[in-house]
Amino acid sequence: MPLLQEISQLIPPLRNWLTKAPQAFLRLPRFSTRREQQTAIAACGLWFLAQLLYLHYLSLTPWPWPESLVEAAAIVIIGGFPVLWWASGERDFRRMAQRWPQRLLLSLALYIAIGLMLPQAGRFPWQRVLTNLIFADQPWLNLLIFLGGVWAMVQVPCLLRQKTTPTPLLWAWISGAALYLLLSHSGLISPAFPKEYTEGFIITPIYLFLCAWGDWQRRHPPRATPKGLGLHDIPLIAVSLFSLYWFSRPYFRFGPFVALQLFILVIIFGSGLGRSHFGYSFEPRWRDARLLAGMFLAALVTMVPLGSLLGFLPLAEFNFTPSPLEVFVYVTLFAMRVGIFEEALFRSGLMIFVRDLLQQYGGDRQRPVVIAWGAILICSLLFGVLHVGNEPNADIQLPLMAYRGVYILMATLASLFYCLTFACTQRLWAGVMLHGLVDAIAVVFFGAALVAPF
16 A cells, blocks of 8 residues: 555656656757767767677677778768767758768778778678679679769759759759669669569659659748748658668668768758757757666566567566677667667657647647647657568567567557657757667567667
């Protein structure tokens, strides 16, 4: 009875906190650029170390030191550093749109050239595909074509964002990007890939449709200037994220981060709303540490029993003595590789997009708590549904469809904690750390079949 009384006494304060705290992300925060820059440098250092240790010690087929060093450096410098560094202060969209593509192409060319000259170049997953990407056994020619395709890909969303872009120039770039997409994702020319490989014939028309939609939106802007993201931003968002396909063949581990960089550049900076509007900050604060600890404990207490009951986290596979190296590497990589990508995209992206739509279409009729929790719930549900494609490992006894249903439920529940953390802090860093901790514990301690792209 005393325990029940104590629990009942905690309910009103908790209800009050859940009502008021998430409304913080309806207001614009202020960020400390100096702390963010320091955080970016420190985080990239840890990221590089964890990626290096993973490749050399924990990979199923450990890499030699030279290849490990080059791959870890490329992942952090090409993929992650811009994402973290761009969050450390206001940036000029036009200047970034001019400089970033040049630096990206130079970094890609240098990385590939060094990788191809290393003794065990076959360790790089892109080596064979790039060698035969369009023309068989022509790595350097394919490299030039690949860089041309990337150059066109990064130009298109920036040109779509600028209303003064001449239509013939825009469609010249779109045509070049579409042609590369078709040739690199089909067996049309290279005999090294099967002729039935026809993905390019599907994704290229979709890309052209999205570009045409974005061009129409560019030439027919909304009459009233919106205070946030609107439906007219969907083509730009889609075209930016569509750049994932440019790095899916050949396969580069940092490919998703280049798509994320394009999204950040075109949407967060190109919209002119300012990064405060998106909560796009990795600034750590001591007051957020207590919230992070509370969310982490709440996630464990909620998700571990539920996951075990549903067969998602098999208790029989619980690892009581994981190696400290494994814990450090997996927590760091899940936070940096998975957490940063998904938090920036789903929280600073999707969650803000839903919030802006709710405010535009009914903000004057809905209470702030309804808008805040509406954005949290919708974002969490979509986050969960987008994990439907994950496959179970051998230790999971659930049928495939049941497993996917449970995965959607668990991902939705985890996203509730991530969304709530972002809403209360108005920053990404606590959610990134929470994301890394939750995923790493599920994999290291329970052997869960989470996608680990490293």
